[in-house]
Amino acid sequence: MPAGKIVFYTGIMDIADNPDGIAAIMGHEVAHALADHGAQRMSLGIVQQAGGMITAEVSKNQEEHKRERIIMAYGIGTTVGGMLPFSRKHESEADKIGLELMTIAGYKPEEVPKLWARMKAQSKGKQPEFLSTHPVEDRRIANLKEWIPLAKALAGEIKTITYIN
Numbered sequence: 400m401p402a403g404k405i406v407f408y409t410g411i412m413d414i415a416d417n418p419d420g421i422a423a424i425m426g427h428e429v430a431h432a433l434a435d436h437g438a439q440r441m442s443l444g445i446v447q448q449a450g451g452m453i454t455a456e457v458s459k460n461q462e463e464h465k466r467e468r469i470i471m472a473y474g475i476g477t478t479v480g481g482m483l484p485f486s487r488k489h490e491s492e493a494d495k496i497g498l499e500l501m502t503i504a505g506y507k508p509e510e511v512p513k514l515w516a517r518m519k520a521q522s523k524g525k526q527p528e529f530l531s532t533h534p535v536e537d538r539r540i541a542n543l544k545e546w547i548p549l550a551k552a553l554a555g556e557i558k559t560i561t562y563i564n
């Protein structure tokens with residue numbers, strides 16, 4: 400969000416379950432930002448809602464091209480007109496980078512595939528907003544498991560570099 404804020408829906412806290420789970424979600428979302436996936440699918444639907452309200456209010460009498468500039472000016476991104484379709488490529492990138500980030504930060508990467516397994520279990524019931532833009536496939540969980548050693552190795556290297564300096 401503008402000003403570098405990250406917003407969590409309280410609904411996802413049950414699935415996050417523990418600090419490592421929260422770090423996993425946060426890492427994933429920060430990764431989207433770092434990888435420049437744009438204002439993205441607005442997996443935080445509240446941003447889209449807020450954006451929609453702001454632009455509806457501001458641009459009631461504005462032409463379409465002006466409306467677009469207003470959206471930009473609010474830093475809401477370019478996708479407020481409608482959700483971007485789920486991008487498997489972006490999701491996979493954010494999964495990998497997010498896993499690395501939380502591992503470097505000292506959280507347990509083993510929790511990440513567990514988190515997604517909890518998401519998957521949840522997806523059969525009442526869905527938090529996050530899940531509507533983050534479908535959980537078995538491949539996703541398998542990839543995350545596979546990347547854990549790489550994330551740990553990377554975190555170790557970074558620690559070493561820090562100590563040398």
Ligand SMILES: [Zn+2]
Pocket residue numbers: 427431442489490493533
């Ligand atoms: Zn994502």
